[in-house]
Amino acid sequence: MPIQSTPNIWFNGFLIPWEKAQIHIMSHVVHYGSSVFEGIRCYTQPNGAGIFRLGEHMQRLLDSAKIYRMPLPYTLEQLNSAVVDLVEANGVAPCYIRPIAIRGYGEIGVTPKGCPIDIYVANFPWGKYVAGDNGADVCVSSWNRLAPNTMPSLAKAGANYMNSQLIRMEADVNGYVEGIALDVNGYLSEGSGENLFIVRNGTIYTTPLANSVLSGITRDSVLTLARHMGMTVVEQALPREMLYIADEVFFTGTAAEVTHIRSVDRILVGKDGTIGPITKQLADEFFAIVNGLKPDRFNWLTPVKVRVEQPVGA
Numbered sequence: 001m002p003i004q005s006t007p008n009i010w011f012n013g014f015l016i017p018w019e020k021a022q023i024h025i026m027s028h029v030v031h032y033g034s035s036v037f038e039g040i041r042c043y044t045q046p047n048g049a050g051i052f053r054l055g056e057h058m059q060r061l062l063d064s065a066k067i068y069r070m071p072l073p074y075t076l077e078q079l080n081s082a083v084v085d086l087v088e089a090n091g092v093a094p095c096y097i098r099p100i101a102i103r104g105y106g107e108i109g110v111t112p113k114g115c116p117i118d119i120y121v122a123n124f125p126w127g128k129y130v131a132g133d134n135g136a137d138v139c140v141s142s143w144n145r146l147a148p149n150t151m152p153s154l155a156k157a158g159a160n161y162m163n164s165q166l167i168r169m170e171a172d173v174n175g176y177v178e179g180i181a182l183d184v185n186g187y188l189s190e191g192s193g194e195n196l197f198i199v200r201n202g203t204i205y206t207t208p209l210a211n212s213v214l215s216g217i218t219r220d221s222v223l224t225l226a227r228h229m230g231m232t233v234v235e236q237a238l239p240r241e242m243l244y245i246a247d248e249v250f251f252t253g254t255a256a257e258v259t260h261i262r263s264v265d266r267i268l269v270g271k272d273g274t275i276g277p278i279t280k281q282l283a284d285e286f287f288a289i290v291n292g293l294k295p296d297r298f299n300w301l302t303p304v305k306v307r308v309e310q311p312v313g314a
């Protein structure tokens with residue numbers, strides 16, 4: 001889907017016009033992938049709009065930057081305010097928000113010494129990410145996720161998404177909407193941009209952080225909901241074949257939200273690939289909270305004052 005521009009982008013403390021947010025070809029990030037970023041959704045509710053788990057996302061941005069020795073010259077509170085200011089200035093909700101910190105234009109060479117750290121935040125309308133209203137048909141990728149102690153999976157770094165692109169492109173070429181990658185030891189890891197959940201005999205399983213996954217904020221939200229709803233949740237290493245004998249499989253992610261998986265490698269999930277009761281309960285609860293149909297009992301939504309209510313393009 002083409003990006004729909006909005007009037008402003010936040011850049012190092014100021015709002016600048018969308019078309020002015022440009023970088024030089026010799027910026028460090030272009031050559032060496034040196035960026036860390038976030039993806040956040042702002043939802044509309046009957047009485048306004050709210051950004052989903054803003055503080056957790058911006059803390060993850062700070063954490064990603066810390067791993068890569070990129071000191072960001074803003075506090076968590078300042079970064080949160082930057083996002084709120086931008087969303088309110090652009091007046092577009094629901095929307096997707098993309099904060100990104102990059103190593104900019106300065107010196108040449110892998111060592112980023114002498115290159116400035118620039119921070120941008122953009123927001124724009126964005127709809128459904130993993131296609132398939134009746135569930136997603138996915139495959140197990142021939143590509144592994146990042147090996148431990150190579151590219152840190154807990155950092156949401158631009159460079160990690162070269163691996164995600166390989167997974168996603170391979171899936172696409174072979175007629176699937178998404179790929180699930182294994183880690184280097186052959187255990188289940190995650191999708192190219194989603195965390196993975198499996199339900200079997202009433203227990204909910206998800207892959208632990210040590211299996212090369214991103215510490216997903218939707219993952220954490222679904223784990224929280226499941227525990228509060230009295231469901232049994234286990235975070236453990238999972239073999240690939242659990243996918244084929246699962247009762248239910250689903251993805252979580254800011255873009256994918258809660259997406260039920262219909263088939264894996266053309267094997268229908270459960271009896272007939274339809275959404276299972278646990279996935280449905282969790283998805284319904286998640287959407288009820290973010291859409292303001294149920295109270296925000298975990299304080300997940302940061303209210304924003306937006307005058308314009310624009311629907312997200314499909």
Ligand SMILES: Cc1ncc(COP(=O)(O)O)c(C=O)c1O
Nearest residue numbers: 193194195214216217218253254
């Ligand atoms: C590789 C990867 N795993 C998992 C996720 C899900 O994380 P979150 O729920 O924080 O969006 C994402 C999306 O950000 C991702 O890119």
